[in-house]
Amino acid sequence: MHQDPELGLDLPRTQQRVLEALEGLGLRIQTGTGLSSVIAVLEGGRPGPTVLLRADMDGLPLQERTGLPFASRTGAMHACGHDLHTAALVGAARLLASQREELPGTVIFMFQPGEEGPGGAEPMIREGVLGVAGELPIAAYGIHVGRGPRGTFVTRAGTLMAGSANLRVRVHGAGGHGSQPVRAIDPVPPLLEIGTALQTMISREFSAADPVVASITQLEAGAAINVIPDSAALGASVRTLSPEATEHFGQLARRLAENIASAHGARAEVDWDIVYPVTVNDEQEERFAVAALRESFGAERVHESPQPLMGSEDFSHVLAQVPGCYVFLLCSPDVLPEGDLATNHSPEVLFDDAVLGDQAAALASLAHGRLLQAAQDDVRR
Incomplete structure (x- = not known):
């Protein structure tokens, strides 16, 4: 994916790669009609509610200058890490599919084009991604990579992004x-x-x-x-x-x-x-996400930011209808000094894809843990 970025809402090669990567997992697959989206639905072996996990797939119109052996030479670049997001969501689908029988509910995997523009979340919502399992999800989660100490998770309750x-x-x-x-x-x-x-x-x-x-x-x-x-x-x-x-x-x-x-x-x-719109994390879902990530990865790797970021994100459209939490996973290479680290949207930005295992596991654990919590709440009631 990194070598072959596509832009906007029309990502046919990326869409095909995702479909091939999901083959054999027993998922119910739906592709978009007005955009190159992929919706995959995993029905667990036990009854329960629905949770949504999302990844964006599109690149940016930049000529890559990272010097990586697998750098893009197409005039487009995955300068915001959406290739990692997509790969991690595929990994989460594989992890959760392997635990299907003990899963108390349903997971929607939302592979979205057009986040960098003109916006893919709204068209996917219009095409029914939130109701594809027959009911509105009780929670939605996503993870975005960024510059900083590799393996560190960062989020906050309330307004997260502008x-x-x-x-x-x-x-x-x-x-x-x-x-x-x-x-x-x-x-x-x-x-x-x-x-x-x-x-x-x-x-x-x-x-x-x-x-x-x-x-x-x-x-x-x-x-x-x-x-x-x-x-x-x-x-x-x-x-x-x-x-x-x-x-x-x-x-x-x-x-x-x-x-x-x-x-x-x-x-x-x-x-x-x-x-x-403004990206707003639900306070209860943020508390759950922070607790779940700290349990999985250790408290020292999960931080809550004192202030929001001025960047924007069209996952905000999902969070406007479904309570959820968006999380950043920092993943700059260790070998570069802090002053040399380029930021997202730079033609020189570098992301260490060694975080992909943790990113996939984090997404899977958020979905699995939230469904288990809902099942436990039903028993208490």
Whole structure:
């Protein structure tokens, strides 16, 4: 998989590899109609509820620069470790299938494309992944690899990761000759003013206890250096930690852009697109996950983060409907000094796949342990 990443929602070769890896496990398999997803259902030998385990499968449009002998040379790269996620979920399926007879319930294995965009969780939910076992899962879990001491698990209750939104602003003016701006309505000055004002807006309109990050990552204006263009545009990636901040930012950004443009005699067109909601771990499921992982791997390897991350994740769509917990598994190689470690989404990032055994075992133990807990709760009742 690492040598052959695929992008977006259409991952036919990756999908085929997953299907081949699941052969012979006695799973009920369903593939997506509008995307290259795989849903596998394991029915245990004893009655009980349903738990969902999820892995994302897509890569990023980066040219890999790791120097690995199995590096991708396709112009795409698994720079966020989704190849490890997929392999680990296959491993979890094999572990749980080997314990089928003692399993009190059902496990859904959700192999999802498009996490890096345009988003695969929502389409899979629309195609029925949450109800494929006949009932809504009682819990959902996923594990994401990242930079840090190999073998360390990290999570937290409540908000774990930010919501993501895209802001696009296009200022419409009137083009003209570069030597005669007085005869034009130059859209560039108001656009630059809007970009600067957005940063000031964050510090004045949002509490430091509910932080917001806005990074302007795209700028567009004219093609000819001696022409004042008709329009100019910017694009920004915005991360928020609450639904209230998400809504408020969109409203304020629209008002700010329209008023600044109007002051220059121009007109602003604003597009506010909410990509992924905030990722929120259920408090009870987080407590269960931390306890289960500490029992399996030792307390020294499982940590709770004091604060959320500003990255985003479309597993948030699943956690909005099913209580669950998302966990990070750190897996940087030991041989590199800390300062040389590239981060996720870097063309030089390295993940030590020696963690795959633990990652698969962790996923399997979360599903198995949660079903056993539910069975015990039924006996007590």
